[in-house]
Amino acid sequence: MLHTLVILVEDKPGVLNRVASLFRRRTYNIESLTVGHTDIPGVSRMTITVVGNDDHIERLTSYLYKLVNVIQVEDLTKRKMVSRDLALIKISTQNEKRAEIFQMVEVFRAKVIDVTNESLIIEITGSDDKISGFIDVMKPLGIIEMVRTGAIAMERGSDSLINLAESGL
Amino acid sequence: MKRSGAQIIWECLVKENIKVIFGYPGGANLPIYDAMRGYPQIHHVLPRHEQGGGHMADGYARVSGKVGVAMGTSGPGATNLVTAIATAHMDSIPMVFITAQVTSKLIGYDAFQETDVTGITLPITKHNYLVTDVYDIMPTLREAFYIAKSGRPGPVLVDITKDAQQAFIEDWEYDDTPIHLKGYRPDFTPALASIKEAAALINSAKKPVILAGHGILMGNAMKEFKEFAEKAHAPIAMTLLGMGAISAHHPLNMGMMGMHGESWVNHAIQDADLILAFGMRFDDRVTGNLNNYAKNAKKIHIEIDPSEVNKNVKVDVGLIGNIKEILTQLNPFVEKNDRKEWLKVISDMKGETAVRDIVNLPDNGHLYAAQVVNDIRRLAPKNTVITTDVGQHQMWTAQYFKVEDAHTWVTSGGLGTMGFGLPSAIGAKFASPESEVWTVCGDGGFQMTAAELSTIAQEEIKVNIAIINNGFLGMVRQWQEFFYDKNYASTPMKSPDFVKLAEAHGLKGIRVTKRSEVEAAIKEAQAHPGSVVIDFKVEQEDSVYPMVPAGASLHEMIRRPSSIVETPLDE
Numbered sequence: 001m002l003h004t005l006v007i008l009v010e011d012k013p014g015v016l017n018r019v020a021s022l023f024r025r026r027t028y029n030i031e032s033l034t035v036g037h038t039d040i041p042g043v044s045r046m047t048i049t050v051v052g053n054d055d056h057i058e059r060l061t062s063y064l065y066k067l068v069n070v071i072q073v074e075d076l077t078k079r080k081m082v083s084r085d086l087a088l089i090k091i092s093t094q095n096e097k098r099a100e101i102f103q104m105v106e107v108f109r110a111k112v113i114d115v116t117n118e119s120l121i122i123e124i125t126g127s128d129d130k131i132s133g134f135i136d137v138m139k140p141l142g143i144i145e146m147v148r149t150g151a152i153a154m155e156r157g158s159d160s161l162i163n164l165a166e167s168g169l
Numbered sequence: 170m171k172r173s174g175a176q177i178i179w180e181c182l183v184k185e186n187i188k189v190i191f192g193y194p195g196g197a198n199l200p201i202y203d204a205m206r207g208y209p210q211i212h213h214v215l216p217r218h219e220q221g222g223g224h225m226a227d228g229y230a231r232v233s234g235k236v237g238v239a240m241g242t243s244g245p246g247a248t249n250l251v252t253a254i255a256t257a258h259m260d261s262i263p264m265v266f267i268t269a270q271v272t273s274k275l276i277g278y279d280a281f282q283e284t285d286v287t288g289i290t291l292p293i294t295k296h297n298y299l300v301t302d303v304y305d306i307m308p309t310l311r312e313a314f315y316i317a318k319s320g321r322p323g324p325v326l327v328d329i330t331k332d333a334q335q336a337f338i339e340d341w342e343y344d345d346t347p348i349h350l351k352g353y354r355p356d357f358t359p360a361l362a363s364i365k366e367a368a369a370l371i372n373s374a375k376k377p378v379i380l381a382g383h384g385i386l387m388g389n390a391m392k393e394f395k396e397f398a399e400k401a402h403a404p405i406a407m408t409l410l411g412m413g414a415i416s417a418h419h420p421l422n423m424g425m426m427g428m429h430g431e432s433w434v435n436h437a438i439q440d441a442d443l444i445l446a447f448g449m450r451f452d453d454r455v456t457g458n459l460n461n462y463a464k465n466a467k468k469i470h471i472e473i474d475p476s477e478v479n480k481n482v483k484v485d486v487g488l489i490g491n492i493k494e495i496l497t498q499l500n501p502f503v504e505k506n507d508r509k510e511w512l513k514v515i516s517d518m519k520g521e522t523a524v525r526d527i528v529n530l531p532d533n534g535h536l537y538a539a540q541v542v543n544d545i546r547r548l549a550p551k552n553t554v555i556t557t558d559v560g561q562h563q564m565w566t567a568q569y570f571k572v573e574d575a576h577t578w579v580t581s582g583g584l585g586t587m588g589f590g591l592p593s594a595i596g597a598k599f600a601s602p603e604s605e606v607w608t609v610c611g612d613g614g615f616q617m618t619a620a621e622l623s624t625i626a627q628e629e630i631k632v633n634i635a636i637i638n639n640g641f642l643g644m645v646r647q648w649q650e651f652f653y654d655k656n657y658a659s660t661p662m663k664s665p666d667f668v669k670l671a672e673a674h675g676l677k678g679i680r681v682t683k684r685s686e687v688e689a690a691i692k693e694a695q696a697h698p699g700s701v702v703i704d705f706k707v708e709q710e711d712s713v714y715p716m717v718p719a720g721a722s723l724h725e726m727i728r729r730p731s732s733i734v735e736t737p738l739d740e
């Protein structure tokens with residue numbers, strides 16, 4: 001099953017390489033990976049989705065903790081969470097399907113962010129399912145190019161996932 | 170005080186109480202060597218190859234319990250260290266490797282002798298660093314030593330650019346405030362409830378077996394361990410690296426487990442109702458086929474590294490933390506129990522096989538490696554430090570050199586690195602200059618790092634080198650005999666005259682071809698003030714028994730054919 005891991009790491013050169021290399025070396029397959037700053041100076045947040053059973057993920061978590069630069073690892077899979085992915089899709093409008101495209105953009109609550117005579121760029125955010133659904137609908141209409149960010153995730157409710165007390169931050 | 174980066178490196182080593190380092194100079198670390206003369210309190214040993222230097226520092230660490238330090242220049246100097254780093258990593262040895270890197274503005278441009286050393290060593294170090302700024306040298310080295318020796322120990326590599334070595338800090342001062350790393354948690358303590366749960370399992374077990382691993386030695390928990398074992402009165406099986414955790418002559422110590430473990434030990438494990446794994450990691454060489462491993466046993470695992478618990482073997486209770494502290498907490502809950510029946514079962518199993526032992530065989534004109542090892546043990550003092558290379562002789566030494574004292578047994582377990590024996594013995598000698606030091610090597614592995622004889626000569630140290638010369642890469646030949654139809658492809662090996670080789674280095678060489686000469690040769694080596702190489706010409710096609718073939722279940726052992734042990738005296 002697909003697990004969504006949130007990994008807090010020190011923002012230092014080479015840390016992404018260490019994390020990615022660990023997945024390779026322990027033969028785990030990364031489905032998606034995003035990384036960016038947090039509101040805490042020096043701490044970055046990764047969201048990694050990976051396929052595995054609970055045992056695999058438990059082991060992976062303890063391997064991740066062996067990395068000196070890894071501060072915290074949380075598996076959000078079984079918690080209440082929101083997960084979002086963003087896609088940009090460049091689509092051809094030369095085959096008279098403009099109206100149909102706009103209709104779908106409406107239905108999926110996507111956004112048109114660039115328009116030329118022959119093409120549009122559509123931005124869509126949402127769950128993995130929603131975006132995949134939208135892409136399926138767009139495919140026959142002539143996708144020129146597309147890009148997805150991969151999932152970012154957060155636990156629902158008012159608590160912070162981040163427990164820096166333990167790491168003394 | 171004004172200090173260059175190179176001087177700061179030495180200052181840090183002094184502060185870490187480093188007495189000896191093993192290093193090799195080159196272009197990128199020349200500033201470090203230039204600054205060395207200011208620090209005569211650190212003895213520098215020049216190996217003949219960086220791999221040798223790395224293994225020396227490793228042997229030093231294993232025997233002294235301190236952090237071993239090895240150094241190399243950029244590029245080929247660093248890549249030559251790689252085998253030594255991986256060896257230390259697999260066996261959790263606290264080490265700091267200092268490599269030099271090309272000047273920071275050249276990094277990334279394929280400069281002369283530039284290699285991505287932190288990239289190469291990423292999966293074989295506990296952690297590594299690239300330092301490009303003189304101000305980062307001290308904090309990084311302090312972290313490196315801290316990480317190397319805390320928690321589950323391991324090698325840390327620090328790659329320092331030449332410009333950082335050459336830059337100056339005007340008002341440098343050593344900082345000895347405690348180190349705190351955000352993401353690094355070496356200290357765990359199990360909950361009292363888990364300790365009590367473990368005690369309850371122990372107290373109700375009828376057929377417990379303790380698996381004693383390297384962690385007992387790394388955690389200096391020998392005393393607590395002995396107390397536990399005696400109180401629980403449970404038989405002990407040793408891992409290859411666990412030897413020395415308790416004396417081989419302790420009545421509860423059954424001997425080595427695993428692929429070349431004693432048959433009664435493996436049978437005891439398979440029959441056990443409780444496995445107590447102490448500071449070991451259920452390597453495939455000790456478990457055999459996991460599906461049939463100690464099937465009826467509950468399992469308790471004491472381990473410092475959380476990622477080892479439930480990795481290979483699912484356990485009922487995992488106690489994660491420092492083994493010395495855990496045993497101190499656990500021991501009071503353990504009830505005394507003599508477990509007579511269970512120990513009787515084991516001693517019956519043992520009695521039956523010991524009579525077939527090759528060392529009990531009368532002299533039949535053949536010289537067997539086991540007999541050589543047995544005689545070295547007989548004639549060497551109790552606290553003798555012994556190192557091995559890798560192969561058949563390593564297993565025979567593990568079986569027959571009954572290790573008594575902690576930190577006197579040095580062997581490459583996890584990586585099985587040929588070429589480890591001789592250099593690790595050199596390092597061991599520096600760690601324990603008063604002890605008699607022996608290394609037992611195969612003719613193959615010895616030649617991988619034989620150049621270090623020259624280091625021995627230069628350092629004028631005394632190490633006794635026993636070459637078990639069977640004219641083959643013996644362990645591989647054994648696999649070819651058992652599993653590849655005796656197709657001895659590339660395992661017969663021609664060697665130089667080891668006696669002359671010793672003499673060429675100004676050392677003493679002795680050749681032994683008969684069993685009757687073994688004792689005199691060992692005594693002669695012991696009496697000689699300098700290092701001695703003994704070339705033991707042993708039986709060429711002997712095999713290590715018992716053997717659990719790779720992937721087989723632990724109780725499925727190939728035993729020594731009885732025809733050998735029953736050969737009549739005057740054959």
Ligand SMILES: Cc1ncc(C[n+]2csc(CCOP(=O)(O)OP(=O)(O)O)c2C)c(N)n1
Nearest residue numbers: 560561562585587611612613614642643644
């Ligand atoms: C560096 C390295 N290369 C290859 C091997 C594979 N290997 C394991 S044991 C062995 C044979 C060792 O032969 P020798 O040193 O003569 O010792 P013996 O087994 O005969 O005692 C080999 C080649 C290894 N362990 N390490």
